[in-house]
Amino acid sequence: xxxxxxxxxxxxxxxxxxxxxxxxxxxxxxxxxxxxxxxxxxxxxxxxxxxxxxxxxxxxxxxxxxxxxxxxxxxxxxxxxxxxxxxxxxxxxxxxxxxxxxxxxxxxxxxxxxxxxxxxxxxxxxxxxxxxxxxxxxxxxxxxxxxxxxxxxxxxxxxxxxxxxxxxxxxxxxxxxxxxxxxxxxxxxxxxxxxxxxxxxxxxxxxxxxxxxxxxxxxxxxxxxxxxxxxxxxxxxxxxxxxxxxxxxxxxxxxxxxxxxxxxxxxxxxxxxxxxxxxxxxxxxxxxxxxxxxxxxxxxxxxxxxxxxxxxxxxxxxxx
Numbered sequence: 001x002x003x004x005x006x007x008x009x010x011x012x013x014x015x016x017x018x019x020x021x022x023x024x025x026x027x028x029x030x031x032x033x034x035x036x037x038x039x040x041x042x043x044x045x046x047x048x049x050x051x052x053x054x055x056x057x058x059x060x061x062x063x064x065x066x067x068x069x070x071x072x073x074x075x076x077x078x079x080x081x082x083x084x085x086x087x088x089x090x091x092x093x094x095x096x097x098x099x100x101x102x103x104x105x106x107x108x109x110x111x112x113x114x115x116x117x118x119x120x121x122x123x124x125x126x127x128x129x130x131x132x133x134x135x136x137x138x139x140x141x142x143x144x145x146x147x148x149x150x151x152x153x154x155x156x157x158x159x160x161x162x163x164x165x166x167x168x169x170x171x172x173x174x175x176x177x178x179x180x181x182x183x184x185x186x187x188x189x190x191x192x193x194x195x196x197x198x199x200x201x202x203x204x205x206x207x208x209x210x211x212x213x214x215x216x217x218x219x220x221x222x223x224x225x226x227x228x229x230x231x232x233x234x235x236x237x238x239x240x241x242x243x244x245x246x247x248x249x250x251x252x253x254x255x256x257x258x259x260x261x262x263x264x265x266x267x268x269x270x271x272x273x274x275x276x277x278x279x280x281x282x283x284x285x286x287x288x289x290x291x292x293x294x295x296x297x298x299x300x301x302x303x304x305x306x307x308x309x310x311x312x313x314x315x316x317x318x319x320x
Contacts, residue, residue, distance in 0.1 A: 006085060007085045007087060007114070007115040008085070009113075009273060009274075009275045009305050009307055010305070012054070012056070012085075012087075012113060012275060013275045013277075013303055013305055014303075015050075015053075015054045016054075016111060016113055016275055016276075016277045016303070017277045017279075017301050017303045017314055018050055019047055019050040019051055019054075019111055019277065020047075020109045020110065020111050020277040020278060020279040020301055021109075021279050021299050021301055021316050021318075022046045022047070022049070022050045023043040023044075023046045023047040023050070023093050023094070023109035023111075023279065024043070024108075024109045024279035024280065024281050024290060024299050024301075025046070025290070025297055025299060025318060025320075026042040026043055026045065026046035027039045027040075027042050027043045027046075027094055027100060027109070027281055027290075028281075028290050028292065028297055029042070030042060030100060030101065031100055031103050031107075031281065031282060031289075031290065032100075032101070032102065032103035033101065034101050034102070035101055036097040036098055036100070036101045037097075039094055039097055039100045039101055040093065040094045040097045041072070043093035043094040043109055044064070044072040044073050044093045044094075045072075046093075047073065047091065047093045047109070047111070048072070048073055048079065051079040051080060051089070052079055052080060052081070053081070054079075054080050054081065054084070055080065055081050055083050055084035056079070056080035056081070056083075056084045056085060056086075056087050056113075057078070057080055057082050057083065057084060057085065057086045057087070058078065058079040058080040058086075058087045058088075058089045058113070059076065059077070059078055059079075059086075059087070059088060059089065059116070060073055060074065060075055060076065060077045060078075060079060060089050060090075060091065061075065061076075061088045061089065061090060061119050061121050062075070062089070062090030062091065062092075062112075062119065062121075062122060062221040062224050062225060063075045063076075063077065063089075063090075063091060063221070064092075064093070073091060073093060075121075075124075085115065085116075086115070086116035087113050087114065087115060087116060088113070088114050088115070088116055088117065088118050088119045089111065089112070089113050090111070090112045090113075090119055090221070090224055090225050090228055091110065091111040091112070091225075092108075092109075092110045092111075092197065092221075092222065092225060093109060094107065094108075094109060094281065095107065095108045095109070095110050095194075095195055095197050095198065095222070095225075096108060096194045096195040096198070096281070096282070097194075098193065098194050099193070099194050099195055099281075099282055100281055100282060103282055104193065104194075104282060105282055105283055105284040105285075106192070106195045106198045106282065106284030106285065106286070107195065107280075107281040107282040107284075107289070108195065108197065108198055108278045108279065108280060108281060108284075108286075108287065109278065109279045109281060110197055110225055110229075110276075110277075110278045111276075111277050111278075112225060112228035112229070112270075112274050112275065112276045112277075113274060113275050113276075114228070114270065114272050114273065114274035114275075115272050115273075117271075117272075118270060118271050118272035118273075118274060119224055119228070119269070119270055119271075119274075120224050120227075120264060120268070120269045120270070121255040121256060121257075122220035122221050122223065122224045122241070122255070122269075123220060123241070123248065123251035123252045123254070123255045123257070124219070124220065124221060124251065125219075125220050125241055125242060125243060125244075125248045125251060125252065126217045126218065126219065126220065126241070126242040126244070127217065127218065127219065127220035127222075127223040127239045127240065127241055127242060128143060128216075128217045128239065128240045128242055129196070129200065129214065129215065129216065129217065129218060129223050129226070129237065129238070129239050130142070130143050130150065130213070130214070130215045130237065130238045130239075131200045131203045131213065131214040131215075131226065131230065131235060131236065131237040131238075132154060132203055132212065132213050132214075132235060132236050133203045133204050133205070133206050133212070133234065133235045134204065134233070134234030134235045135234075136154075136157050136236065137157070138236070140153055140154060140157045140236070141153050141154055141213065141236075142238065143238050143240055143263055146181065147167075147178050147181045147182050147185075147215065148181050148182070148184065148185045150213065150215065151165050151167065151182065151185045151187045151213070152185070154212060154213055158212075161186075162185040162186050162187045163186045163187065163188075165185075165187040165188065165212045165213065166187065166188035166189070166190060166206075166210055166211055166212050166213075167182055167187055167188070167189050167190070167211075167212065167213045167214070167215060168189075168190045168192060168199045168200075168202055168203070168211045168213070168214045168215075169182070169189055169190070169191055169192070169214075169215060169216045170191075170192055170193075170194075170196050170199065170216050170217075170218050171191040171192060171193055172216075172217075174217060175216050175217075178215070178216065190210070190211060196214070196216075196218040196219070196222050196226070197222050197225045197226045197229065197278075198278075198284060198285075198286060199211075199214050199226075200214045200223075200226035200229065200230065200237060201226065201229045201230070201233065201278075201286055202214065202285055202286065203230075203235055204229070204230055204233035204234055204235045205233070205286070208285065208286075209285040209286065210285070211285075217242055220239070220241055223237070223239040223269065224239075224269050224270065227239070227264075227266045227269035227270045228269075228270050228274050228276050228306075229276050229278070229304070230266050231266060231267070231270045231273075231274055231276075231306040232274065232275075232276050232304035232305060232306040232309070232311070233304060233311065234309075235266070236265070236266060237265070237266045237269070238263055238264065238265060238266075239263070239264045239269060240261070240262070240263045240264070241257070241260065241262075243260065270306075273305070273306045273307040274305075274306050275303070275304065275305050275306070276302075276303075276304045276305075276306075277301055277302065277303050277304075278301065278302045279299050279300070279301040279302075280299065280300055280301075286302065287300050287301075287302055288300050295319060295320065296317055296318065296319055296320065297317075297318050297320050298315060298316065298317045298318070299315070299316045299318070300313060300314065300315050300316075301313070301314045301316065
């Protein structure tokens with residue numbers, strides 16, 4: 001009986017970069033056109049096509065919902081040629097469909113890959129998230145702290161004052177009370193309308209992005225994707241699943257989650273070494289967006305491997 005192939009992250013990484021690149025290029029015609037669904041569908045189609053060229057036995061563990069709700073790169077979908085290593089795949093073909101449709105900053109095509117069983121099978125529910133960058137002791141900030149306590153703790157760890165801290169928060173009515181408390185500390189707040197994977201990633205490079213901490217609730221699948229990014233870039237993230245009804249609790253139990261109050265760390269959401277790729281669709285703090293010229297589209301992709309800590313930026317000029 002043949003043994004399963006090993007997860008060769010070095011060999012697979014360039015293929016993963018191409019998956020993200022092609023999804024971004026496919027969405028180019030929809031940037032600023034006001035059609036979120038068409039932009040998302042174009043990215044999905046291109047991402048699936050490229051994934052199915054890779055010599056992997058892949059399963060989408062973080063995707064666009066359950067099969068009956070999202071018949072495109074759904075959770076549980078098998079991708080790849082079926083040969084090669086068994087892998088878990090977490091993806092968001094177009095993180096920021098609204099950002100793309102309105103040509104607003106920080107839309108990305110995002111995908112992560114790890115060995116089979118390496119990623120939390122997060123149900124499509126909300127997750128409370130808290131993230132900071134690298135270089136801090138574990139539990140410098142925690143979900144048990146109030147927002148103001150987190151700001152004070154991070155400021156102390158940095159040898160700074162709360163006014164030197166900038167927090168990134170998803171702009172939603174559910175965060176109004178948290179925002180009021182944060183403002184009482186004197187810290188800076190950068191509100192984002194969408195794209196909380198990018199929001200968390202900003203914490204890993206505060207010198208570039210100006211963001212020190214991310215907090216607030218958003219999609220649990222995006223939390224796992226963000227954890228995969230920080231596994232490569234460095235930094236801490238904590239996540240706790242939030243449930244609004246029995247149906248959502250049922251989704252969690254279906255995914256094998258029994259402890260509904262558990263707080264997950266980065267290395268509990270992503271337990272093994274992974275590779276991560278993100279291509280810019282619209283320009284933002286992390287990546288420039290697609291650049292169109294007559295006959296050409298240029299993309300930039302961030303490609304990272306947690307095993308080596310390597311971070312590669314790849315520019316791709318593609319004739320169209």
